Structures are given as structure tokens and as C-alpha cells.
Amino acid sequence: MSILKIAEKKALKRESIIQTALQLFASQGFHKTTIPDIAKKLKMSVGNLYNYFASKDILAKEIIKYTSESLGTKIREVNDTDASSEEKIHQIVTLYFTMAKEKPEMIEYFLRVYLSNREVFNDGCEGMICVSGFITEIMIFFDDGVSSGELRDQDFFSAFGLFMGYLGGMVFLKGEDVLPQEIEFYIDDISRNIYNALKA
Amino acid sequence: MSILKIAEKKALKRESIIQTALQLFASQGFHKTTIPDIAKKLKMSVGNLYNYFASKDILAKEIIKYTSESLGTKIREVNDTDASSEEKIHQIVTLYFTMAKEKPEMIEYFLRVYLSNREVFNDGCEGMICVSGFITEIMIFFDDGVSSGELRDQDFFSAFGLFMGYLGGMVFLKGEDVLPQEIEFYIDDISRNIYNALKA
Amino acid sequence: MSILKIAEKKALKRESIIQTALQLFASQGFHKTTIPDIAKKLKMSVGNLYNYFASKDILAKEIIKYTSESLGTKIREVNDTDASSEEKIHQIVTLYFTMAKEKPEMIEYFLRVYLSNREVFNDGCEGMICVSGFITEIMIFFDDGVSSGELRDQDFFSAFGLFMGYLGGMVFLKGEDVLPQEIEFYIDDISRNIYNALKA
Amino acid sequence: MSILKIAEKKALKRESIIQTALQLFASQGFHKTTIPDIAKKLKMSVGNLYNYFASKDILAKEIIKYTSESLGTKIREVNDTDASSEEKIHQIVTLYFTMAKEKPEMIEYFLRVYLSNREVFNDGCEGMICVSGFITEIMIFFDDGVSSGELRDQDFFSAFGLFMGYLGGMVFLKGEDVLPQEIEFYIDDISRNIYNALKA
DNA sequence: GATGAATGAGCTTTCATTCAT
DNA sequence: AATGAATGAAAGCTCATTCAT
Numbered sequence A, B, C, D: 001m002s003i004l005k006i007a008e009k010k011a012l013k014r015e016s017i018i019q020t021a022l023q024l025f026a027s028q029g030f031h032k033t034t035i036p037d038i039a040k041k042l043k044m045s046v047g048n049l050y051n052y053f054a055s056k057d058i059l060a061k062e063i064i065k066y067t068s069e070s071l072g073t074k075i076r077e078v079n080d081t082d083a084s085s086e087e088k089i090h091q092i093v094t095l096y097f098t099m100a101k102e103k104p105e106m107i108e109y110f111l112r113v114y115l116s117n118r119e120v121f122n123d124g125c126e127g128m129i130c131v132s133g134f135i136t137e138i139m140i141f142f143d144d145g146v147s148s149g150e151l152r153d154q155d156f157f158s159a160f161g162l163f164m165g166y167l168g169g170m171v172f173l174k175g176e177d178v179l180p181q182e183i184e185f186y187i188d189d190i191s192r193n194i195y196n197a198l199k200a
Numbered sequence E: 001g002a003t004g005a006a007t008g009a010g011c012t013t014t015c016a017t018t019c020a021t
Numbered sequence F: 001a002a003t004g005a006a007t008g009a010a011a012g013c014t015c016a017t018t019c020a021t
Helices: A003-028 A035-042 A046-052 A056-079 A085-102 A104-114 A118-122 A129-147 A156-175 A183-198 B003-028 B035-042 B046-052 B056-079 B085-102 B104-114 B118-122 B129-147 B156-175 B183-198 C003-028 C035-042 C046-052 C056-079 C085-102 C104-114 C118-122 C129-147 C156-175 C183-198 D003-028 D035-042 D046-052 D056-079 D085-102 D104-114 D118-122 D129-147 D156-175 D183-198
Strands: none
Touching: A003 A035, A003 A046, A003 A056, A003 A104, A035 A046, A056 A085, A056 A104, A056 A118, A056 A129, A085 A104, A085 A129, A085 A156, A085 A183, A104 A129, A104 A156, A129 A156, A156 A183, A156 B156, A156 B183, A183 B156, A183 B183, B003 B035, B003 B046, B003 B056, B003 B104, B035 B046, B056 B085, B056 B104, B056 B118, B056 B129, B085 B104, B085 B129, B085 B156, B085 B183, B104 B129, B104 B156, B129 B156, B156 B183, C003 C035, C003 C046, C003 C056, C003 C104, C035 C046, C056 C085, C056 C104, C056 C118, C056 C129, C085 C104, C085 C129, C085 C156, C085 C183, C104 C129, C104 C156, C129 C156, C156 C183, C156 D156, C156 D183, C183 D156, C183 D183, D003 D035, D003 D046, D003 D056, D003 D104, D035 D046, D056 D085, D056 D104, D056 D118, D056 D129, D085 D104, D085 D129, D085 D156, D085 D183, D104 D129, D104 D156, D129 D156, D156 D183
């Protein structure tokens, strides 16, 4: 096999580890998920898993980067359209809730692993650098809206906190089974609320 | 010592355990905080701590109830005034952020312990019953505003998610040290955003 | 209250502790039964219980003596009759099995506590001195039978082991729920077997 | 090393754990023997011991099965001979007492661990399934004797209780140091008693 | 005599990580 | 690269016993 293919194969395995660990961490929590758990689900040995990620903490950090990139990429596609800010908000909310429904592990990981295990992410994910993929795109969306005069010019974090907190909060409520409706039901209301809050 | 005083003393000790455990859980996380840690800080023995709370999980649940009641009581005071919905929003945001500054452990506990350790709270805190003290008051605020025609009539959870998520998200960002300003700096912006989102 | 009555009262309490501990030890085992368990069932404080018995081990030893005396007394009544050895065997088997049915804790205590927690009884119950009340009466029964020519003259322990082991074994089997019949069902068979084994 | 040898090695280690735990449980009792005690005597780590047996209780159950099989196998050899019932009884008694002398831990385990720690064996050893290896052979011995007309036809449990209780009782007495003679001394007496009890 | 809060050593079990193969 | 047996520190929890009241 060529060196290229070997490297490729390794990259694929790396990603499959990330995917599997992501699912387990998101569903069972970081501390309740053991390295043997992950290895078992992957049908590989624990020893070999350590050839790909030097520690459980490092694995957790790689996952958050991967997740943030993933979400960021999708938001970029929205940003790249010519839609109005109001429409973009609707699209971002839709996209977020769709993801929460179809790949809940990503959002759950953010809420239940990243957000709550400070000690793990302290070293290497200071500030929000491990999550910059997502933040950057929200920032671009917001700046574009302000530039075009559609959104009120306000502190970025006031706006970012609204987005991140509101959407995250709704997914959390869904996870707790307290929402009487499916998550999609709330898309219109929430998009409208966000737009009303941010519009010029 | 009279029976009354003994019971009182026990109640005080119970509360001091809650306070100390709250601080440790909030700052170090639930799993990183050990029972010996808590006992040591309280200068009491591990065994005796178990005379007050039968398990670490039960302790965690009692703390969230205590915290939710605390916060709920303060919001009730706002609800009981004659202020307009707009003013009430400003007051609730202010009191939330003041608390986040002065007793950060309460908000942090909510964000980093309750919200993220599903397994721990699953049994006994189903739905959001352990946190109903807080939710109830937000519900009253919202219903009052709708009744008086100040707030738009929309799904309660769309409104509740906005409050809880937005405020929680801001405190989280502060905790991550990514906010360039003190938390109070954002009170006006955020109150305005919430009001714009909810107003009739 | 007179000194006599006080001493009497204390003796009564002592016995009630023995009775209660006997039941708990027999049903749950020595190590699974805690001093607080016993105190709770007696509605007295642990501290006070220690005024009557200086340690859990000492309590266990007093119970075996008490039990052995109890059983010995009943066998003596059989020994004191003019019945034949064959009849006496039947009576002893009957009284043992009746006791196993009506006061199972005594027999169970012997089987599950005394017999199995060597460490506890090592110091103070060497040999079988704590159980001599029972042994003595069996010895008398056996000697009488040999003297009268009804029973074959053999080593005492060969005979004693038969009695104690056989009866104990049957009660154990009953306790394990493996006997298809009530314990009384076996009285005739077993009496006959013992008599056949021992007769001259 | 080949896969075969690895599996073999693991099986050997498993058995050496059983042997060591058997000795410790039998001599010190189940509750007084700790997992670290066992690991230490085996010169292996506590954690690794748990790779072989998932809990202390499971280990205890595996030991009783192992012991019962061992004893059953030896009795089968007696059953497979053409000896008379009277001779077989003598052989079984001899075999039991020889074992009690040479491998006392097996009999002691039965008496002091299995028989007395109901809670431990309740789940998974209901009835006497963990001990069926031994019971089955006694049953075969008895049925053969009845079929050939040598033994009286009586309830199986009346006969089984005699065997198990009597032999166990004698070993217990030996363990308590109350027997004035070596255990072999009693073989003839006891065999005769059992035969007299059971013969047609 | 009576109380029960307090102690703390000790238990079973878990799991991130290593390393000989 | 791949395996998984092995390590051992550390966790949550228990309970016999003491002692101030």
C-alpha cells in the first residue's frame, strides 16, 4: 500500500474514533464513558486507541474542535447566500434544530461535555478557541447584518449570547423532555424573537 | 440543650453542607469533587456527612432545589411589584447578573452541574421539578405581561428558553473569560433585546 | 423504685436486646446486621445498647449461650421422662423441628452465625463451651440409652455428630427451600434413621 | 505466544485465583477476607483480579461450583464401581474425611462460606444449583442402593440430609478442635451408623 | 441510664494508562 | 500498528465504637 493510502487510512480511523467517542460522551457524559467503552464499540484495542489520541482529555478536545468546525461550515453556507438577515436567522435556527434532531450528539456534546467539564478543556481550549469555527461564522453573520443596516449595531457578545444561549437552551429543554412539541415547532417563534431582538 | 436548639443546629449544619458542596461542585465540577473534599472543607468527617445526605447524588439534588428556590424567591419580589414588563425584564436581568457576580456558584452550579450530569438528576428530578421554583416565577412574569397586553402571546417555552438560555449563555461566556467587559455592562443591551423579542 | 426492681428491669432489657439481635443476626447474617439496625428495632439509642453489651462480638457470644441453654432445657425435659430411647429420639427430633418452625431464628443463628463466623467466637467460645447446654443434654440422653442397653456403646462424638449434623442439615435444606415437604413430614423417617443408626 | 497458549494461561490464572480465594475464604471467612488480601497472596494487582471475576460475590459463587464439581467427580468414581452399598458408604465417608484432612479448605468453604452467607449466594445459586455436582452423585448412590434392594426406599432428602449433615457436622467438630481423635478414627463408626440408618 | 452526632479506618470497585508481546 | 493483561491510585460509602450532653 502506498504511503499516501496508509496516511489516509489512519486519518479515516482517527475520524471514526472521534465519531464514536462523540456519541458516547454525548449520551453518557464524559466521566461515565470509559476508554474501554470506546474501544469496544470500535472493535479495537485500548492500546491501539492510544496510538491515535494520547489521552482521554486530548480526545475530548479534538472532538469539540471537530464539532465546531462542522457546525461552522454549515453556517458559512448560509452566510454565503444573498438572503436577508431575517431569512438567514430563520435558516440558522432551522439548521441548528435540524442538526439537534438528526445528529443530536453534536449539540449534546457541546452542552453536556464541553460546557460542563471545565477542567478537561482548561488546558488547550482557553477562551473559546476550540469552538472558534462556530463563533466566527456567527460573527460574520452579525457584521454583515449590521453593515447592510438590517441589524442594530450593538455589542457582539450581547448578540452572540442570544444566539448560542437561546438555541442551546431550547435543545436542552428538548433533551429534558419538557417541550410539549417537537423542536421544529418552535422554529418560527424563535426566529422571530431573535430577529426582533437584533433588528435595527 | 433543648430539642429545639438541637434540631436548629442540625438544620444549620445541613445548610452549611449545601453551601460548601455547592461551591465545590460549581467550581471543580461534580465528578472532580469528592466527598472527602467536601468533608475536609467543612472540617467534619466523611461518615458524619453521610448522616446528613445519604449519597453524593442526593446531595446534588438537594442543592439544585435549594438554588432554584433561592432564585425563584428573588424573581417573585420583582413579579410582586407594579413595574411594567419592560422594567421587570430589566430588573430580572439585573438580579440574575448581580447574583452571577456575587454568588457565582449558584448560576455556575445550574450550568455546569445540573445541566450536564443527566444521570445524576434523572432519578428524582424528572422534567424540571427540581428547578420549578425558578420556572414558575418566569411563567408568572410572562403570563402577567401577556394579560396586560404588554407582551406578545406566544408559546411559553419559546419565551422561557430565551430567558434561561440567554442569561445562562452570558454567564457561561463570562466564566470562560471571553467577555471583554464586566457582566453588568451587558444589562441594558440584553434587557432591550429580550424586551424587543417578547413585546406585543 | 427498689434496687431489686431496677436490676430486674435491666435484666429484662438485656434479654430483649438478645432476642432482637438474635432475630436480626439469624435472618440477615452477622456482618450484614449493624448495631444501629438492632438499636433501631429496639427503639433505643446505640450508645445505650453499648451500656448492656460492650461490643458486637460479645453480644453474639451471649446470644449463642442463651440459645444453647434454651434448647438444652427443652431436651432435659425429654431426658427426664421414662420414655424409651426410641421414643426419646422421636421427641427430640420433633422438638427440634418444631422449634425450627416456630422459632427458626434460634436454629438459624446456630447454623448461620455461630457455625460460620469463627473469628467472632474464637475468643471466649473455645471448644464448644458456649454451646455446652445443648451438648450436655445430648450426652445425657446417649449415656442413658447405653446404660439401659437400648443403644450401642460407641464413641460419643460419632453419635453427637449424627444428631447435630443431621438435624441441622435438614433445617438448612428447609431454609434453602429445597425440601418439597414441610419439615414435620420428615420427622418419622429421620427418627427411624437415627434410631437404626444408634440402637444396640 | 499462540492464541491457544494465551487462553490456556488465562484459564490457569483463573483457577489459581479460585484456589487462593478458596483458602482465604475458608480460613478467615467471607467477610473478613478482602479483595486486596487475595490479590496480595497471588502477587497480582486488585484491578487485574477484577479482570477475571467481576465481583467478590461472583468469585464466591464460582468457587462453590468448582468445589462441588470436584467432590462430585470423586464420588462418581465410587458410584462407578461394583461395590456393595455398604462398601460404597465406607468409601464415600473415607473420601470425604480424607479430603477434609488434605484439602480442608473445600469442606470448610462449604460449611463456613456457602452455608452461611445466604445473601451472597441468593442470586445465581437458588435452590442448590451451584452445588448440584455433589448432590447428583449422592442421589445416584442412593437410587442404585434402593434399586438393588440393599437400601430401604425412603424419601431422598431424609437420606441426603443424613449424609451431608452428618459428614459436615463431623468436620465442623474437628475444625472446632473438640474431637479427641483424628478424623479418620471415626470412619468405621460413622459408616456403620449411616449404613444402619439406610439399609433395607 | 440514655442520646445520637461524630469519627475514621477500611471496604469493594473503577478506570486511565502502560507495556510486553 | 495492534493487542489486552496488568497496574494502582482513588473513589463512594459503611459501621463499630466513642463521648459530650
